[in-house]
Amino acid sequence: MANDTIKAVSEPTLRRLPLYHRLLKTAAQDGLEFSSCSFIGSMLNVEPTLVRKDLAVTGIVGKPKVGYEVKALVDAIEQFLGWRNITDAFLVGVGSLGTALLGYEKFNHYGFRIVAAFDNDPAKVGTEIHGRQVFDIDKLPDLADRMHILMGIITTPVEAAQPTAEIMVVSGIRAIWNLTPTSIKVPEGIIVQNEDIFASLAILSSKLEAALRGRPGKES
């Protein structure tokens, strides 16, 4: 693989890969050895050609008339998505969502392990949640440095998101998963993934509104 020919993978593709992975992993457990793009596509409502293009990024090649080897494909997707190399992460903001995430046992299947939590609430500092200690936010830079932490998760209230991100960045953290409903600003080279569940809710809300009452402001 010549480096200059490799193209950046599109975000839609990255969003579909976990869907393929889940389907194929289940199928593998049920004994399926080979799978075609049409099968995958029909199960997930994705065009077979698109499936083929998505799978191409993993480097796996299929066999005409047979399809792809399911186990190899599952492995290749995991490898591609970085799920095989567990990255230690810090979580900041031990509210209800932060606590929920700390309770997710399966996080390490996705390449992550939350190793410590942080908060600025003295009542929470010093406690332990799902086996992880809660530290004062002031301790983050030193601990991140000593533990070589590269990933941070923000589950603070919205107004604390930006300051938290800045603390993370100066502490050497290079990838931030931001679960607050705001988009944070970071220097060049820092990877940020904003996950705004209220934006998702807005879509549902809007569609229901449209279905029940029709669009406001556009009298027909």
Place this chain on the structure above:
Amino acid sequence: MANDTIKAVSEPTLRRLPLYHRLLKTAAQDGLEFSSCSFIGSMLNVEPTLVRKDLAVTGIVGKPKVGYEVKALVDAIEQFLGWRNITDAFLVGVGSLGTALLGYEKFNHYGFRIVAAFDNDPAKVGTEIHGRQVFDIDKLPDLADRMHILMGIITTPVEAAQPTAEIMVVSGIRAIWNLTPTSIKVPEGIIVQNEDIFASLAILSSKLEAALRGRPGKES
């Protein structure tokens, strides 16, 4: 369709509207009366023209040289997204994420109110979480019918998502917010919004993997 003048609003637009709303609401509280698209765009890293096109869906018109009236815009976005008409919703699956959602006080700012929760775990049924009672899942159809519930939220384990959706559909629920990492199948006319936080995580994971190992990623 025919000569229907109402065009469907694109999903990217629907995702940006809450961002504009939040910015403008804060700005209004700070005393800002008028705002231009360039201001909004520069704050949120969105092209001014795109902001203008997005805002057009709300029906609000701006004044050349002045911009848009902030308060009117905030109201119009809320109206458009359906945040002004509170919809009662049922939540199924009282795990860590479900509990976290039940704790969100601000849900009604987004047009929702979770009025009851359901689970199939006898240990949870009969308890109360953040002021909402937990019922057995078998009680859902009857209660949904009597309370005219139109919206359902699924926070069950992944394998229970599809059966739960089917119960919701036969109970008259018309919009489903699915927070499990699987895409559920529903009949024509039912609105579904899948919110897969692990897909978001996959993107972050993949980008970090790319950055650490030299595969070209898509920096934001």
Place this chain on the structure above:
DNA sequence: TAGATTGTTAATCGATTAACAATC
């Protein structure tokens, strides 16, 4: 082989960006 399925190139579709006329 014959035919299903892959891998790849071309066409289409939709969203974003650019250009520009209207207007306060």
Place this chain on the structure above:
DNA sequence: TAGATTGTTAATCGATTAACAATC
């Protein structure tokens, strides 16, 4: 008025879909 900003139409860009040759 002059100029900033809107609203709208055209150009661009990128992702999806269609077409088709290669191949097991």
